[in-house]
Amino acid sequence: MSIAHSIQSIGFLSNFSESVLAYPIVMSTHLLCIALFGGMILITNLRLLGLTYKSVTITDMIRSFRPWKRVGGVIMIGTGLLLATCEAEKYSPNPYFWTKMIILGLILVHGQIFRPIVYTKTEELDQSPVVPTKAKIAAILSLVLWTAMFTMGRLIAYWDTD
Amino acid sequence: MLLQNAIADALNSADWAFALAECVHIGGFAVGVGSIAVVDFRMLNFGLRHETAARILRYSEPWTIVALILVFFSGLALFLSQTDIYLVNLVFPIKMYVLAAALIYNFTVHRKVATMENPSPTLSKWVAGISLLLWAAVVFGGLFTGFLI
Numbered sequence: 100m101s102i103a104h105s106i107q108s109i110g111f112l113s114n115f116s117e118s119v120l121a122y123p124i125v126m127s128t129h130l131l132c133i134a135l136f137g138g139m140i141l142i143t144n145l146r147l148l149g150l151t152y153k154s155v156t157i158t159d160m161i162r163s164f165r166p167w168k169r170v171g172g173v174i175m176i177g178t179g180l181l182l183a184t185c186e187a188e189k190y191s192p193n194p195y196f197w198t199k200m201i202i203l204g205l206i207l208v209h210g211q212i213f214r215p216i217v218y219t220k221t222e223e224l225d226q227s228p229v230v231p232t233k234a235k236i237a238a239i240l241s242l243v244l245w246t247a248m249f250t251m252g253r254l255i256a257y258w259d260t261d
Numbered sequence: 262m263l264l265q266n267a268i269a270d271a272l273n274s275a276d277w278a279f280a281l282a283e284c285v286h287i288g289g290f291a292v293g294v295g296s297i298a299v300v301d302f303r304m305l306n307f308g309l310r311h312e313t314a315a316r317i318l319r320y321s322e323p324w325t326i327v328a329l330i331l332v333f334f335s336g337l338a339l340f341l342s343q344t345d346i347y348l349v350n351l352v353f354p355i356k357m358y359v360l361a362a363a364l365i366y367n368f369t370v371h372r373k374v375a376t377m378e379n380p381s382p383t384l385s386k387w388v389a390g391i392s393l394l395l396w397a398a399v400v401f402g403g404l405f406t407g408f409l410i
Protein backbone atom coordinates (compact mmCIF):
# COMPACT_ATOMS: atom_id res chain seq x y z
CA MET A 100 0.00 0.00 0.00
CA SER A 101 2.73 2.44 0.95
CA ILE A 102 4.61 1.81 -2.30
CA ALA A 103 1.40 2.51 -4.18
CA HIS A 104 0.94 5.70 -2.17
CA SER A 105 4.48 6.86 -2.90
CA ILE A 106 4.04 6.19 -6.62
CA GLN A 107 0.88 8.21 -6.94
CA SER A 108 2.36 11.01 -4.84
CA ILE A 109 5.12 11.65 -7.38
CA GLY A 110 4.67 15.32 -8.33
CA PHE A 111 3.50 15.17 -11.89
CA LEU A 112 1.33 12.11 -11.28
CA SER A 113 -0.64 13.76 -8.51
CA ASN A 114 -1.03 16.92 -10.59
CA PHE A 115 -2.24 14.71 -13.41
CA SER A 116 -4.88 12.81 -11.43
CA GLU A 117 -6.21 16.06 -9.98
CA SER A 118 -6.56 17.69 -13.37
CA VAL A 119 -10.16 17.83 -14.58
CA LEU A 120 -9.24 17.57 -18.26
CA ALA A 121 -5.93 15.71 -18.48
CA TYR A 122 -7.22 12.47 -16.95
CA PRO A 123 -10.23 11.98 -19.29
CA ILE A 124 -8.15 13.11 -22.29
CA VAL A 125 -5.51 10.46 -21.60
CA MET A 126 -8.23 7.88 -21.01
CA SER A 127 -9.95 8.84 -24.31
CA THR A 128 -6.61 8.44 -26.09
CA HIS A 129 -6.23 4.99 -24.50
CA LEU A 130 -9.73 4.13 -25.74
CA LEU A 131 -9.15 5.55 -29.21
CA CYS A 132 -6.10 3.30 -29.56
CA ILE A 133 -8.39 0.33 -28.91
CA ALA A 134 -10.54 1.43 -31.84
CA LEU A 135 -7.72 2.21 -34.28
CA PHE A 136 -5.06 -0.32 -33.46
CA GLY A 137 -7.39 -2.88 -31.91
CA GLY A 138 -9.28 -2.59 -35.20
CA MET A 139 -6.11 -3.41 -37.13
CA ILE A 140 -5.49 -6.45 -34.92
CA LEU A 141 -9.06 -7.59 -35.43
CA ILE A 142 -8.93 -7.15 -39.21
CA THR A 143 -5.61 -9.05 -39.38
CA ASN A 144 -7.22 -11.88 -37.41
CA LEU A 145 -10.29 -11.96 -39.65
CA ARG A 146 -7.93 -12.19 -42.65
CA LEU A 147 -5.93 -15.01 -41.04
CA LEU A 148 -9.18 -16.87 -40.43
CA GLY A 149 -9.95 -16.46 -44.14
CA LEU A 150 -13.25 -14.72 -43.31
CA THR A 151 -12.80 -11.50 -45.29
CA TYR A 152 -10.36 -9.11 -47.06
CA LYS A 153 -9.43 -12.17 -49.13
CA SER A 154 -7.90 -10.29 -52.08
CA VAL A 155 -5.48 -8.52 -49.72
CA THR A 156 -2.48 -10.78 -49.17
CA ILE A 157 -1.60 -11.66 -45.57
CA THR A 158 1.90 -10.36 -46.30
CA ASP A 159 0.63 -6.97 -47.48
CA MET A 160 -1.71 -6.65 -44.51
CA ILE A 161 0.77 -7.63 -41.80
CA ARG A 162 3.56 -5.50 -43.27
CA SER A 163 1.30 -2.47 -43.71
CA PHE A 164 -0.06 -2.58 -40.18
CA ARG A 165 3.12 -3.53 -38.34
CA PRO A 166 4.66 -0.05 -37.84
CA TRP A 167 1.25 1.42 -36.88
CA LYS A 168 0.53 -1.36 -34.41
CA ARG A 169 3.89 -0.63 -32.79
CA VAL A 170 3.07 3.08 -32.51
CA GLY A 171 -0.37 2.15 -31.14
CA GLY A 172 1.15 -0.25 -28.62
CA VAL A 173 3.52 2.40 -27.32
CA ILE A 174 0.71 4.96 -26.94
CA MET A 175 -1.56 2.38 -25.31
CA ILE A 176 1.06 1.27 -22.78
CA GLY A 177 2.19 4.86 -22.16
CA THR A 178 -1.30 6.18 -21.46
CA GLY A 179 -2.22 3.03 -19.51
CA LEU A 180 0.85 3.40 -17.31
CA LEU A 181 -0.08 7.01 -16.60
CA LEU A 182 -3.67 6.08 -15.72
CA ALA A 183 -2.66 3.22 -13.41
CA THR A 184 0.25 4.87 -11.61
CA CYS A 185 -1.57 8.12 -10.82
CA GLU A 186 -4.15 6.09 -8.92
CA ALA A 187 -1.78 3.36 -7.76
CA GLU A 188 -3.56 2.94 -4.41
CA LYS A 189 -6.85 2.27 -6.14
CA TYR A 190 -5.34 -0.05 -8.75
CA SER A 191 -2.99 -2.13 -6.61
CA PRO A 192 -5.68 -4.12 -4.72
CA ASN A 193 -7.96 -4.37 -7.79
CA PRO A 194 -8.22 -8.00 -9.02
CA TYR A 195 -9.49 -6.95 -12.46
CA PHE A 196 -6.41 -4.79 -12.95
CA TRP A 197 -4.07 -7.68 -12.16
CA THR A 198 -6.10 -10.07 -14.34
CA LYS A 199 -5.68 -7.53 -17.13
CA MET A 200 -1.91 -7.45 -16.53
CA ILE A 201 -1.76 -11.27 -16.66
CA ILE A 202 -3.66 -11.17 -19.97
CA LEU A 203 -1.19 -8.56 -21.23
CA GLY A 204 1.60 -11.00 -20.30
CA LEU A 205 -0.20 -13.79 -22.17
CA ILE A 206 -0.48 -11.53 -25.24
CA LEU A 207 3.30 -11.04 -25.15
CA VAL A 208 3.78 -14.82 -24.85
CA HIS A 209 1.37 -15.30 -27.79
CA GLY A 210 3.55 -12.96 -29.86
CA GLN A 211 6.71 -14.82 -28.94
CA ILE A 212 5.20 -18.20 -29.83
CA PHE A 213 3.53 -17.24 -33.10
CA ARG A 214 5.95 -14.65 -34.50
CA PRO A 215 8.47 -17.21 -35.80
CA ILE A 216 5.86 -19.65 -37.12
CA VAL A 217 3.08 -17.33 -38.38
CA TYR A 218 3.75 -13.58 -38.43
CA THR A 219 7.15 -13.72 -40.12
CA LYS A 220 6.12 -16.57 -42.44
CA THR A 221 3.42 -14.69 -44.30
CA GLU A 222 4.65 -15.59 -47.81
CA GLU A 223 4.27 -19.24 -46.90
CA LEU A 224 0.73 -18.55 -45.62
CA ASP A 225 -0.18 -16.71 -48.83
CA GLN A 226 1.07 -19.57 -51.01
CA SER A 227 -1.01 -22.14 -49.20
CA PRO A 228 -4.45 -22.68 -50.86
CA VAL A 229 -6.18 -22.56 -47.47
CA VAL A 230 -4.84 -20.64 -44.48
CA PRO A 231 -2.88 -23.19 -42.38
CA THR A 232 -4.32 -24.24 -39.01
CA LYS A 233 -1.45 -22.71 -37.03
CA ALA A 234 -2.38 -19.26 -38.38
CA LYS A 235 -6.04 -19.80 -37.51
CA ILE A 236 -5.12 -20.88 -33.98
CA ALA A 237 -2.99 -17.74 -33.63
CA ALA A 238 -5.92 -15.60 -34.82
CA ILE A 239 -8.51 -17.20 -32.52
CA LEU A 240 -6.23 -16.94 -29.47
CA SER A 241 -5.49 -13.33 -30.34
CA LEU A 242 -9.22 -12.54 -30.58
CA VAL A 243 -9.93 -14.26 -27.24
CA LEU A 244 -7.01 -12.52 -25.48
CA TRP A 245 -7.85 -9.04 -26.78
CA THR A 246 -11.54 -9.43 -25.94
CA ALA A 247 -10.57 -10.44 -22.41
CA MET A 248 -8.13 -7.53 -22.32
CA PHE A 249 -10.64 -4.75 -23.00
CA THR A 250 -13.34 -6.45 -20.90
CA MET A 251 -11.02 -6.53 -17.87
CA GLY A 252 -10.08 -2.93 -18.61
CA ARG A 253 -13.72 -1.90 -18.38
CA LEU A 254 -14.34 -4.03 -15.26
CA ILE A 255 -11.52 -2.26 -13.35
CA ALA A 256 -14.02 0.54 -12.76
CA TYR A 257 -16.54 -1.88 -11.21
CA TRP A 258 -14.47 -3.10 -8.30
CA ASP A 259 -14.53 -1.31 -4.98
CA THR A 260 -12.89 -2.12 -1.70
CA ASP A 261 -16.06 -2.48 0.43
CA MET B 262 -42.18 3.55 -21.38
CA LEU B 263 -42.71 -0.07 -20.41
CA LEU B 264 -39.67 -1.11 -22.43
CA GLN B 265 -37.67 1.68 -20.90
CA ASN B 266 -38.55 0.53 -17.38
CA ALA B 267 -37.87 -3.11 -18.13
CA ILE B 268 -34.43 -2.35 -19.50
CA ALA B 269 -33.69 0.09 -16.70
CA ASP B 270 -34.66 -2.54 -14.10
CA ALA B 271 -32.52 -5.20 -15.71
CA LEU B 272 -29.51 -2.92 -15.92
CA ASN B 273 -29.85 -1.34 -12.50
CA SER B 274 -30.64 -4.53 -10.61
CA ALA B 275 -27.37 -6.04 -11.77
CA ASP B 276 -24.16 -4.15 -12.17
CA TRP B 277 -22.95 -6.83 -14.51
CA ALA B 278 -25.70 -6.08 -17.03
CA PHE B 279 -24.56 -2.47 -17.29
CA ALA B 280 -20.94 -3.66 -17.51
CA LEU B 281 -21.88 -6.15 -20.21
CA ALA B 282 -23.65 -3.43 -22.22
CA GLU B 283 -20.55 -1.25 -21.85
CA CYS B 284 -18.27 -4.05 -23.04
CA VAL B 285 -20.47 -4.71 -26.08
CA HIS B 286 -20.43 -0.95 -26.72
CA ILE B 287 -16.60 -0.82 -26.56
CA GLY B 288 -16.06 -4.03 -28.53
CA GLY B 289 -18.59 -2.83 -31.09
CA PHE B 290 -16.99 0.54 -31.66
CA ALA B 291 -13.55 -1.06 -31.91
CA VAL B 292 -14.88 -3.17 -34.80
CA GLY B 293 -16.93 -0.33 -36.30
CA VAL B 294 -14.33 2.42 -36.12
CA GLY B 295 -11.51 -0.03 -36.86
CA SER B 296 -13.18 -1.26 -40.05
CA ILE B 297 -13.75 2.35 -41.19
CA ALA B 298 -10.21 3.36 -40.20
CA VAL B 299 -8.70 0.65 -42.39
CA VAL B 300 -10.39 2.27 -45.42
CA ASP B 301 -9.03 5.67 -44.32
CA PHE B 302 -5.64 4.07 -43.84
CA ARG B 303 -5.68 3.00 -47.51
CA MET B 304 -6.99 6.39 -48.70
CA LEU B 305 -4.16 8.11 -46.81
CA ASN B 306 -1.79 5.77 -48.67
CA PHE B 307 -0.35 4.43 -45.39
CA GLY B 308 -0.39 0.84 -46.60
CA LEU B 309 -2.35 -2.00 -48.26
CA ARG B 310 -1.20 -0.46 -51.54
CA HIS B 311 -1.83 -3.64 -53.54
CA GLU B 312 -5.57 -3.19 -53.14
CA THR B 313 -7.93 -0.31 -53.97
CA ALA B 314 -9.80 1.68 -51.32
CA ALA B 315 -13.05 0.69 -53.04
CA ARG B 316 -12.30 -3.01 -52.57
CA ILE B 317 -11.29 -2.55 -48.94
CA LEU B 318 -14.49 -0.61 -48.32
CA ARG B 319 -16.46 -3.47 -49.83
CA TYR B 320 -14.84 -5.91 -47.37
CA SER B 321 -15.19 -3.55 -44.43
CA GLU B 322 -18.72 -2.33 -44.88
CA PRO B 323 -20.67 -5.37 -43.63
CA TRP B 324 -18.49 -5.43 -40.47
CA THR B 325 -18.97 -1.70 -40.00
CA ILE B 326 -22.75 -1.98 -40.29
CA VAL B 327 -23.12 -4.98 -37.97
CA ALA B 328 -20.80 -3.34 -35.43
CA LEU B 329 -22.65 -0.02 -35.58
CA ILE B 330 -25.96 -1.84 -34.96
CA LEU B 331 -24.42 -3.50 -31.84
CA VAL B 332 -23.03 -0.14 -30.69
CA PHE B 333 -26.42 1.49 -31.26
CA PHE B 334 -28.42 -1.05 -29.25
CA SER B 335 -25.91 -1.34 -26.40
CA GLY B 336 -25.73 2.47 -26.31
CA LEU B 337 -29.52 2.72 -26.26
CA ALA B 338 -29.65 0.25 -23.35
CA LEU B 339 -27.08 2.31 -21.43
CA PHE B 340 -29.03 5.49 -22.17
CA LEU B 341 -32.41 4.05 -21.15
CA SER B 342 -31.02 2.72 -17.87
CA GLN B 343 -30.15 6.24 -16.69
CA THR B 344 -32.17 8.54 -18.95
CA ASP B 345 -32.40 11.39 -16.42
CA ILE B 346 -28.63 11.54 -16.01
CA TYR B 347 -27.88 11.57 -19.74
CA LEU B 348 -30.48 14.25 -20.38
CA VAL B 349 -28.75 16.74 -18.10
CA ASN B 350 -25.25 15.71 -19.22
CA LEU B 351 -23.42 18.58 -20.93
CA VAL B 352 -21.33 16.45 -23.29
CA PHE B 353 -23.94 13.87 -24.28
CA PRO B 354 -25.90 16.06 -26.77
CA ILE B 355 -22.61 17.21 -28.37
CA LYS B 356 -21.60 13.58 -28.78
CA MET B 357 -24.94 12.81 -30.44
CA TYR B 358 -24.55 15.69 -32.94
CA VAL B 359 -20.99 14.63 -33.78
CA LEU B 360 -22.17 11.03 -34.11
CA ALA B 361 -24.93 12.08 -36.50
CA ALA B 362 -22.39 14.06 -38.53
CA ALA B 363 -19.95 11.12 -38.58
CA LEU B 364 -22.65 8.68 -39.71
CA ILE B 365 -23.98 10.93 -42.46
CA TYR B 366 -20.45 11.74 -43.62
CA ASN B 367 -19.47 8.07 -43.60
CA PHE B 368 -22.29 6.88 -45.82
CA THR B 369 -22.26 9.86 -48.20
CA VAL B 370 -18.99 11.75 -48.85
CA HIS B 371 -16.66 9.08 -47.47
CA ARG B 372 -18.35 6.24 -49.32
CA LYS B 373 -18.54 8.24 -52.56
CA VAL B 374 -14.84 9.18 -52.60
CA ALA B 375 -13.66 5.74 -51.44
CA THR B 376 -15.47 4.08 -54.34
CA MET B 377 -14.34 6.58 -57.02
CA GLU B 378 -12.38 5.12 -59.92
CA ASN B 379 -9.53 7.60 -59.83
CA PRO B 380 -9.95 10.15 -57.04
CA SER B 381 -7.24 12.77 -56.67
CA PRO B 382 -4.84 11.74 -53.87
CA THR B 383 -5.38 15.10 -52.16
CA LEU B 384 -9.15 14.65 -52.09
CA SER B 385 -8.81 11.09 -50.74
CA LYS B 386 -6.45 12.20 -48.01
CA TRP B 387 -8.68 15.04 -46.86
CA VAL B 388 -11.78 12.86 -46.86
CA ALA B 389 -10.00 10.12 -44.89
CA GLY B 390 -8.48 12.60 -42.43
CA ILE B 391 -11.87 14.18 -41.69
CA SER B 392 -13.39 10.72 -41.24
CA LEU B 393 -10.75 9.79 -38.65
CA LEU B 394 -11.22 13.11 -36.84
CA LEU B 395 -14.99 12.71 -36.69
CA TRP B 396 -14.80 9.17 -35.27
CA ALA B 397 -12.09 10.16 -32.82
CA ALA B 398 -14.38 12.98 -31.65
CA VAL B 399 -17.22 10.49 -31.12
CA VAL B 400 -14.97 8.25 -28.96
CA PHE B 401 -13.77 11.26 -26.93
CA GLY B 402 -17.38 12.42 -26.58
CA GLY B 403 -18.39 9.01 -25.26
CA LEU B 404 -15.70 8.95 -22.63
CA PHE B 405 -16.33 12.52 -21.53
CA THR B 406 -20.05 11.73 -21.24
CA GLY B 407 -19.16 8.93 -18.83
CA PHE B 408 -16.85 11.18 -16.85
CA LEU B 409 -19.53 13.78 -16.26
CA ILE B 410 -22.02 11.25 -14.88
